[in-house]
Amino acid sequence: MYNLLQRANAIFAFAMTVTFGVLAAIAIATPFLPSSPSAQINVKDIQVISYDYMGRGDSEFAFVKLNLDADLTSLFNWNTKQLFVSVVAEYETNSHDINQVVLWDSIIQSKEEALIKVSDLHNEYNFVDITTSFRQVNASYSLHWDVMPYVGVLTSGRTRSDQFINFPPRSNEYR
Amino acid sequence: MFEEEIRFLRKMSKRQLAQQILNFLMIVSSALMVWKGLALYTNSESPIVVVLSGSMEPAFYRGDLLFLGLPDEPVRVGDICVFKISGRDVPIVHRVIKLHDERKTGKQYILTKGDNNQVDDRGLYNPGQQWIHKEDIIGKVKGFLPYVGMITILMNDYPQLKYALIGFLGLYMLINRE
Numbered sequence: 001m002y003n004l005l006q007r008a009n010a011i012f013a014f015a016m017t018v019t020f021g022v023l024a025a026i027a028i029a030t031p032f033l034p035s036s037p038s039a040q041i042n043v044k045d046i047q048v049i050s051y052d053y054m055g056r057g058d059s060e061f062a063f064v065k066l067n068l069d070a071d072l073t074s075l076f077n078w079n080t081k082q083l084f085v086s087v088v089a090e091y092e093t094n095s096h097d098i099n100q101v102v103l104w105d106s107i108i109q110s111k112e113e114a115l116i117k118v119s120d121l122h123n124e125y126n127f128v129d130i131t132t133s134f135r136q137v138n139a140s141y142s143l144h145w146d147v148m149p150y151v152g153v154l155t156s157g158r159t160r161s162d163q164f165i166n167f168p169p170r171s172n173e174y175r
Numbered sequence: 176m177f178e179e180e181i182r183f184l185r186k187m188s189k190r191q192l193a194q195q196i197l198n199f200l201m202i203v204s205s206a207l208m209v210w211k212g213l214a215l216y217t218n219s220e221s222p223i224v225v226v227l228s229g230s231m232e233p234a235f236y237r238g239d240l241l242f243l244g245l246p247d248e249p250v251r252v253g254d255i256c257v258f259k260i261s262g263r264d265v266p267i268v269h270r271v272i273k274l275h276d277e278r279k280t281g282k283q284y285i286l287t288k289g290d291n292n293q294v295d296d297r298g299l300y301n302p303g304q305q306w307i308h309k310e311d312i313i314g315k316v317k318g319f320l321p322y323v324g325m326i327t328i329l330m331n332d333y334p335q336l337k338y339a340l341i342g343f344l345g346l347y348m349l350i351n352r353e
């Protein structure tokens with residue numbers, strides 16, 4: 001009555017059910033693990049220089065230098081595969097009410113690396129507005145992090161952006 | 176090895192054959208209903224996708240399964256979005272790195288980049304296209320299951336495997352006595 005094929009089928013089906021049960025339990029349990037990340041960004045310098053961008057004429061580029069101090073070690077639990085952190089500048093202009101630009105990002109793959117201390121962080125990506133000029137807006141800088149689990153729901157968080165810093169007027173050369 | 180089954184097949188009447196085919200169709204249509212129901216619940220036309228390239232490593236590898244949703248809230252920087260460039264079929268899973276929302280129209284101008292790529296996605300967009308918009312996005316990545324999608328990739332790379340699997344399943348349905 002029970003030949004080899006049926007037994008193999010039964011074992012396989014049971015193994016699949018148990019595996020998915022365990023993965024589901026892990027995925028559901030992970031959001032309940034406590035975490036207390038903290039980060040501090042201090043802007044040291046901003047310079048605005050204008051030059052030709054993508055052949056459509058001069059655009060203003062911002063060069064930002066800042067200090068980053070973050071302790072994201074509490075986000076690392078047994079279901080964390082990696083953390084993706086990014087420094088984001090946010091500002092408002094007359095034509096566009098929400099502007100968010102990633103200045104710098106990094107992938108953190110272990111708990112030791114999650115203690116971040118960068119003292120002269122320059123923006124990795126060009127900081128240019130969708131219009132040609134920043135018109136000396138004030139922007140806030142915050143740290144965003146994305147937690148990527150081994151299995152389950154992706155979560156994210158960020159620091160509050162309560163410090164607004166004005167852009168200087170355009171300068172002619174990079175100091 | 177299969178003599179019993181072949182004898183059974185020969186003895187099967189038209190009615191039993193029709194019954195087996197109906198069972199098969201029932202299974203296929205319930206799978207389709209579950210899929211479409213999931214698409215409705217997540218508001219995404221394709222709620223489960225398989226990662227096809229390595230441009231988001233080490234977060235997502237080829238063969239991982241992603242669960243998408245498309246809530247009404249606007250896209251924000253840092254979201255991992257699955258989008259299609261207009262005119263092309265292949266969905267791309269990358270992260271939003273720049274966002275400009277027009278005040279008057281609310282239109283979002285979005286630039287994306289794969290974590291493992293050196294440059295942003297402007298090289299991938301259509302010629303002259305510098306931004307993508309909310310309409311191009313078919314979902315944001317909400318959940319993740321590793322390795323499970325490898326089957327889809329194998330079946331795409333080796334289409335004979337697809338036909339063999341369907342043929343095998345069909346045969347199994349027909350000769351199954353239950």
